[in-house]
Amino acid sequence: MRHICLIDDDIFVRDAIALGLGDAGFHVAAAPGAAAGLDIVKGGGVEAVVTDMSMPGTDGAQLITQVHALFPDLPIVAISGSSVIEGRDALEIARERGAHAVMTKPFRASALAVVLNELLNARANA
Numbered sequence: 001m002r003h004i005c006l007i008d009d010d011i012f013v014r015d016a017i018a019l020g021l022g023d024a025g026f027h028v029a030a031a032p033g034a035a036a037g038l039d040i041v042k043g044g045g046v047e048a049v050v051t052d053m054s055m056p057g058t059d060g061a062q063l064i065t066q067v068h069a070l071f072p073d074l075p076i077v078a079i080s081g082s083s084v085i086e087g088r089d090a091l092e093i094a095r096e097r098g099a100h101a102v103m104t105k106p107f108r109a110s111a112l113a114v115v116l117n118e119l120l121n122a123r124a125n126a
């Protein structure tokens with residue numbers, strides 16, 4: 001089973017995505033914020049990270065920078081609504097910081113599962 005770390009401050013989004021990814025065969029460790037998420041990633045065994053961009057405290061862009069610095073090969077998927085950071089599109093910033101894929105909310109968890117499988121398969125075949 002593939003282990004995913006999911007970080008989103010919105011409990012409804014977090015629960016919905018965790019449930020959907022679970023149905024798609026993923027094991028999901030969910031965190032409500034960047035600090036808790038980073039602890040999970042540092043704990044090991046995580047094969048991909050899904051993170052919200054807009055969060056109180058350490059935001060998604062900062063988290064992506066931290067994860068990418070520690071684990072450059074770990075796939076990261078950034079998820080965001082139409083949020084704007086300093087006048088720029090949050091998902092554009094996510095790509096710059098090292099996210100491997102970005103998705104705009106709302107989306108189906110099954111679509112995220114497809115993206116994760118593609119990233120994980122590409123990594124396995126690299």
Ligand SMILES: [Mg+2]
Nearest residue numbers: 009052054055
């Ligand atoms: Mg948020």
